[in-house]
Amino acid sequence: MSLPNLRQYVHIALSVRVCLNYLFIHISPVPQPPTITLQSPKDYIFDPRENIVIHCEAKGKPHPSFSWTRNGTHFDVEKDSKVLMKPGSGTLVIDISGEKAEAFEGTYQCTAHNEHGTAVSNNIVIRQSRSPLWPKEQNEDITVQIGVPLVLQCRPPAGLPPPVIFWMDNSKLPLDKRVSQALNGDLYFSNILPEDTRSDYICYARFPHTQTIQQKQPISVSVLNSKRNNPEGERRPGFMMPLGPTSTKLVLRGETLVLECIAEGLPTPDISWQKDGGELPTSRTSFQNFNKRLKISDVNEADAGNYRCTATNNMGTAHHIIKVTVKAAPFWVSAPRNLILAPNETGILTCRVSGEPKPKISWFVNGVPIGNAPEDHSRKVEDDTVILSNVQSGSSAVYQCNASNEFGYLMANAFVNVLAEPPRVLSPPNQVYQVITNNPALLHCSSFGSPIPTITWFKDSQTSIKNGDPFVIHENGTLEIHVAQPLNSGKYTCIATNNLGIKENHVYLEVKEPTRILKQPEYKVVQRGMSAVFECKVKHDPSLIPIMTWLKDNGELPDDERFEVDTDSLTIKDVTDGDEGTYTCIMNTTLDQDSASAMLTVVEATPTPKPDPPSDLELTDQTERSVQLTWIPGDDHNSPTHKFLIQYEDLLHQPGVWINLTEVAGTSTTAQLNLSPYVYYSFRVLAENEVGYSRPSQPSRQYRTNPAAPDENPSDVQGAGTDPDNLVISWTVRFQSNGPGLEYKVQWRQKDVEEDWSSMNVVNASQFVVNGTPTFVPYEIKVQALNDYGNGPEPKVVTGYSGEDRDMQVMVHNSTLAEVHWQPVSASSVRGKLQGYKVYYRRDRGLQDSEHEKELQEQVLTFSGNRSEGRLPGLQPYSLYSLFIRVLNNKGEGPPSPVKTFETPEGVPGPPSFLNVLNPGSGSLSLEWGPPMNNNGRLAGYTLKYQPVNNTSELGPVKVMNFLSNETSFTLGNLNSSMLYKFYLSAKTIKGSGPTITEEAFTVLDTGEFMIHSDNYVSHLIPGPNSSPSTTPFLGKEDWIKEMVNSSHSHMIKGLKPGTSYRVRVVARDPVDSTVHTVPSRQVDIATQGWFIGLMCAIALLILVLLIVCFIKRNKGGKYPVKEKEEAHQDPEIQPMKEDDGTFGEYSDTEDHKPLKGSRTPSNGTVRRDESDDSLVDYGEGGDGQFNEDGSFIGQYSGKKEKDTHEGNESSEAPSPVNAMNSFV
DSSP, rough: HHHHHHHHHHHHHHHHHHHHHHHHSSSSOOOOEEEEEEEOSEEEEETTTTTTOOOOOEEEEEEEEEEETTTTTEOSSOTTTTTTEESSSEEEEETTTSOOOGGGGGEEEEEEEHHHHHHHHEOOOEEEOOOOOOOOOOOOEEEEEEEEOOOEEHHHHHHHHOEEEESSSBBBBBOOEEEEEOOOOOOSSSSGGGGGOEEEEEEEEETEEEEEEEEEOOOOEEEEGGGGGOOOEEEEEEEESSSEEEEEEEEETTEEEEEEEEEEESOOOOOOOETTTEEEEEEEEEETTTEEEEEOOOOOOOGGGEEEEEEEETEEEEEEEEEEEEEEEEEEEOOOEEEEETTTTOOOEEEEEEEEOOEEEEEEEEEETTTOOOOOOTEEEEEEEEEOSSTTOOOOOOEEEEEEEEEEEEEEEEEEOOOEEEEEESTTTTTEEEETTOOEEOOOOOOOEEEEEEEEEEEEEEEOOSBBEEEEOTTTTTTTEESSSSSGOOOEEEEEEEEEEEHHHHHEEEOOOOOEEEEEEOOOOEEESOOOEEEEEOOOTTTTTEEEEEEEEEEESSOOOTEEEOOOOOOOOOOOOGEEEEEEEEEEEESSSEEEEEEEEEEOOOOOOOOOEEEEEEEEEESSSSSEEEEEEOOOOTSSSOEEEEEEEEEETTEEEEEEEEEETTOOOOOEEEESOHHHEEEEEEEEEESOOOOOOOOOOOEEEHHHHHHHSSSSEEEEEEEEEEEEEOOOOOOOSSSSOEEEEEEEEEEETTOSEEEEESOOEEEEEESSOOOEEEEEEEEEEETEEOOOOOOEEEEEEEESSSEEEEEEETEEEEEEEEOOOOOHOOOOEEEEEEEEEEEEEETTOTTOOOOEEEEEEESSSSSSSEEOOOOOOOOOEEEEEEEETTTOOOOOOOOOOEEEEOOOOEEEEEEEEEEESSSSSSEEEEEESSSOSSSOEEEEEEEEETTTOOOOOOEEEOOOOOOOEEESSSSTOEEEEEEEEEHHHHHHHEOOEEEEOOOOOSSSOOOSSSSTEEOOOOOOTTOTOOOOOOEOOOOOOBOOSSSSEEEEEEOOOOOOOOOOEEEEHHHSSEEEEEEOOOOOOOOOOHHHHHHHHHHHHHHHHHHHHHHHHHHHHHHHHHHHHHHOOOOTTTTTOOOTOOHHHBOOOOTTTOSSSOOOOOSSOOTTTTTTTOOOOTTTTTTTOOOTOOOHHHHHOOOHHHHHHHHHHHHHOOOHHHHHHHHHH
């Protein structure tokens, strides 16, 4: 078959495919062979603590059935009670609880079958994750001289997947240029220093799937640091790894190449990299581990070659060459696509792949090798192509293409569906399309059929529509009318035809008249208290229902009955000053809209008339650049004229346009006018009073000035790009041309790069676009005016920037949170691998602060990846912020974006700075307070709440008082004497009240007062108003101990017991009045005494310690050998907790191979997730380590004797491996 014919069939097949996708969804039944829609990855490592879920989903008509093979043989799912296949799906769920997980390992493949073919999944290799124990070994102590290199080997057990390696002593070991951890986990010292002496270098392996950590036996390193030990001197670099002058590395296409060089030497060498005969791909290259590790992502064939690693110090250099070979697993160039063919048609399936070495391509049909399938004379296989000629009904099938080499394989399903289907029109029938005149119209006619139907269009069932202006018939059958006119309205018929039938569909097009506002609202000046009427008369298509909406300042109209909206007008009654603004009339229909706006100005209601216009304008003292204008004022109608406005008309350049020239005081009748060259002047004058301007005066006679060179240059010269590759230079023209031939000489050059100016003369424009500029670089710009009489003055140089790739917006959510959005940069402008964006922001000042009080502390947030938004938390309310954004790649940060400012709204204030109670009286208390440290807005005032507290600490009713923001003191009266009061004070803004501060105070006694001193307690009595000097006071009543006292004001109480709480009261008794007046002392409650609380806490803590010790002893008795056995055998892996520095060893019973204490290990050496939660989660990768309260992790890593372990667990402050792990994570 010729190549043109093959291409034709491919085009036909792709066209049908689009329609078939729609048809399978919306119309049924249409036969379809199976298609795999979801499958598990080729390599599936499962967690033995969870069920195995192998995905296999497929679609087809009829819905396919599913079967599985395991290790190449049929896998009978129904016979295994542990295996469940989801209904309507091929997905397997394997329950491995109570079973050996290894029994389910193997290679699985899913088959989806219906009567039209069979689709197969990839081979899915199922393997169990493993975390083997560390081999038992005994490490010897290492003694080295200062300055020599050293390697501490880790040699972790091989896990599945491989473990994450890290080194620790009592905390994570810091790595630097001298101390490195290699990819294999070994710890390298380029040269040893005295501080490297440690007795507990420990290598840890974290296994991600099983969430467990294994540790190697500690390694002890001692560094000799004395002259007699012959310390090493300075020496040139040498490579510790890789060894030798050269090494090799194989990497697959698309993977990440990682090369590593670690050198020794004194001083510590610096590492650098280069590629012999080429450059490192900067956009895909990164350096890690202090330049000792080179990473190139997304490797391709061009990355093969020799990479040179160079180690340098002041003693010399060393080189190592790594020869990198790039191979490739098979990858798609063009995967086979599904084909839909009609009987007797021809189609092809192509399977284009590449790889190194070249992949071998195998074809299958319905899962069977094509050589073993039933013979089909219409099928021809040519390497990567299958040609199907003159296909017949019933020959539908699913073909599989398998491409493989030694590094992997690719497998794809593609069905060939042979259908004989008459045409079907998928678009809804009798649909009505409505468009506005002069807009495009699209009439849809989606169809399906096999062979592909031919679409033809007719208008009003008579006129055949052909491709060409104004009609376009698209490949999908849609009819487009570029510019719809009323004559295009009518009935349209689309007809779909193939050799099996014909189908038609009718649609209707209605072209409507546009909506237009004929009479727009006009500018209104209305006196206060009067009415304002805005008219808005509209013309629209009669068949469309218009909806009129009025807006004020782009917002909704106020909810006020004074605003009345009629069919074509808005009336505002009893106008107030707040009604000033811009009013917009919007007329909407279902298809279009139109709008118009006008302003309303409210003036005083005084019926003062405007002044009459000035008259008799004369020009005197005429010179080249000035003239004096005089006039006679008109009648001011007893309303003083505030000023005169002088306008001119340029009859040469802008006839009919009057321009404001100057203003003079209302008492003047002359004005000296400065003129410009080359203008034909005519002047007029307007008078203004409090109501407004008078009518203009009659124009003066014409006065012409001679041409000259420009006096000035354009102002507001700016440079800013609108696209990443341009620079838009703009300026404002606020000067006279001074002569004919006005032009602008625009000059630019890249700042600090170019010496010569580029220039271009521009006429009748206020901007010029420079294209082809670099992205966001500074340019020096100047614009000079010139005409036929010469050049203007030398222009000033301004700096502008070419375009950047992002826009920025800030949305303020509340007083402390804002969200910034930006336009992501293009990949080319990143000039490297995009790492993210850095947002720099700072609080410039509070909105009540002075402009000069700036807070220069800048904050930075980094958003990783190709983000376009981020949130800024922790903002201060009622503040002005500024921000800018930088793009971040592997080499650093790009230039900043333009600075964006935003404001935060008000928030609640902070607490008052203090609350003091002053001058207590028998019935009053004086309060004094300070304003908050942070107002967070406009301070509205303070709220004071207070309530009494009785002797039993019960709270009385709350009273509330409010104060203005300038009040900071108050005296409360009418209070009860000898009463404790509690006060609550908070500040408030319009957003509400802030935090409360509290204070308590007593009012003084009104009958007497006494004081209790320590030791023998002296009661000091001050007689109240109801007792006289002859009154005989005494202590106590009822069962109180009583002591009679004389009329003095003091009494000594003896015989008290230390540490005992007493209550004392004084009773005054009058011989005439039998009433007892008791002066209560403040009760000293033992429950509130500090020594009592401390004693109770100590007793509770002691009881808790005893309970924990008993609990641990009991648990240890069931899990571990008895203490005597531990002391007798002294396993070398049991390392005691060091009391001096808090470091830890390992507790592991090597005979029983126990995991971390507190976890349970199945027979396969793994840990089930639902039975243990005490392992470190994602240790070393930023996860949160989790520990049980029973110290399960501590039990694994601190092997102290039983007594020491208990004591160590009781202290939350002593250093421990838990703290070390947490600090590392």
